[in-house]
Amino acid sequence: MNLVKEHMSWNFRLYRKWFSTRPINLKWILLVILVFPMFAATWEMKKSSGFSPLQLLGLLVFAFGLMSIVGKKNRAPNLIFSFYIFLLLLVINLLLVFFYEGSFSQFGDTIRTILPFLLFFYFRKHLNSIIDIEGFLITFLIASIFPIATLYYEILFNPIREVYNTASRGGGLRLSGFYADLFGYMSHLICGFMCYCYFYIKYSKRRKKHFIFSNMGFLLVLLICLIGIYNLRHQASWAVSLALLLIFVYYIRKQVSAFQLVVFFVVAISAGGYFYTQIFEILFAKDIAVFEGGARETAALNGRVYLWKKYYAFWENFNVLGQWIGAGFAQHEKSNIMMGGGMHNDYVRLFFSTGIIGIVCYVSFLVYLIRNSIKIKQVEFRYLMLASVIVIIMYSISALPLLASGAMMYFLMAVISQTNKRIVE
Structure with a gap:
């Protein structure tokens, strides 16, 4: 397919041609991305049958991913x-x-x-052109249509499932639809917005642009994302979305008119002001009480600090190997819990999983990703890479972006896998 990236404008016909000509080693993961929202909606089947189609899909992805990375040598440069x-x-x-x-x-x-890191090496091996990266982004946007449409059905008409926050978490209805948790929606809102920002930055250099990349188009997309995030009532996601917006405004500042820049700043400041006055004190009431001395410090982050301290007490009694290179070496009955999703924090989970040495190595890798992101010449790729790393860093404080974030995990692995590769330098 003869495509010139600088002048290429995606449309349905071009996307269909691109998709049909992809090699099977890439096409299968694109199909997984497209069907993932439907499979994620089958999570409740696990309660009745003990196994859900989503788990089966994950197992198949693991098997196909493993087969796709063995054999032919990876041409990508070595990592830290x-x-x-x-x-x-x-x-x-x-x-x-x-x-x-x-x-x-x-x-x-x-x-x-293991799956997220397997996907990292899979994408590193099979996403080898800007055209394929952009095709992946568009595939993700297409897959986002179903969950976002379902979310807005819940917002505008009727909740599919009524799940209420406790009073200490601000109360109110939290929407999750057919999904196990709010990441069924949030992964597509956050990552979909990042996809949009990528193409907005890219097309901002052109005089003639589609309506969706105009000032009004930007406001429309931003409202869709912020209204969705507001109704999901998730503390971390407000912080993440505002960070992504500020990074976007920073990188777009030299490619838009002064009027557009003022519009972006007004939107960002308005969103930040609304968040602080109308949402912050409600969602973070428990954390504010801890800071002001009105509650015990173990109540911070919705009681997760208590959870971490509880299991840290077990870690203190581990042998030297268990403390320095991972809880598995302690052969303790609590090791599986400490290395699992119950920690609600990827730093804590990976600290217990790999010990002091492992967590230092992991943090050094995150720093390495940030440094490589800043070095990227193309502004749109610099934004996409840095935003993905920031999402991982921020969500890891109170969630599990590398374990239990649904489609977000696929998206983040696809993007950060391109670190230090020449196609995005």
Whole structure:
């Protein structure tokens, strides 16, 4: 397919041609992205049958991903050495816990924990052109139509499931639709907005643009995202979305008119002001009480600080190997919990999973990703890469973007896998 990236404008015909000509090693993951929202909606089947189609899809992705990265040598440059140390410690600890537990459930947890990093190397090997990266972004946007349409059905008409926050978390109805949690929606709102910003920055250099990339189009897309995030009532997502907006305004400042820049700043300041006056004190009431001394510090982050302190007490009694290179070496009955999703924090989870050495290596990899992001020459790719790393860093404080974030995990792995590759330099 003869495409020139600087002058190419995507449309349905071009996308269909691009999709049909992709090699099978890339096409299968594109199909997974397209059907993922439907499979994610089957999570409740696990309660009745013990196994859901979503779990089956994850297992197939793991198998196909593994087969797709073995054999042919990866042409991508090597990564920082500490990342490989971190991965080695993570895999060894997972296997030690699996052999200790010996359960089918632990087998599933092991596969699920390794899957994001398997996808990282898969995308690193099979996304090798700007055209394919943009095609992936458009595929993700198409997949987002169903969950976002479902979310707005709930907002405008009737909730599919009524799940209410506790009073300490601000109260109110939290929408999750057919999905296990709000990340079924949030992954498409956050990552969809990042896709849009990528194309907005790219097309801002052109005189003739589609309406969706005009000032009014930007406001429309931003309202869709912010109204959706508001109705999902999630603390971390407000902080993440505002950070993404500010990074976007920073990178677009030299490519738009002074009037457009003023519009962007007004929107950003208005959104930030509304968040602070109408949402912050409600959603963060418990954390404010901790800061002001009206509640115990263990109540911070919706009680997660208490959870971390509880399991840190177990870690303090681990042997030296368990503390320095991972809880799997402690062979403790709580190791599987400490390495699982119950920690609600990826830093804590990976700290327990790989020990002091492992978490230092992981943090060094995040710093490495940020440094590489800043070096990218194309502004749209610089935004996309840096925004993806920021999403991982911020969500990891109170959520699990590398374990339980639905489609977001696929998106983030696809983007950050391009670090230090020449096609985005």
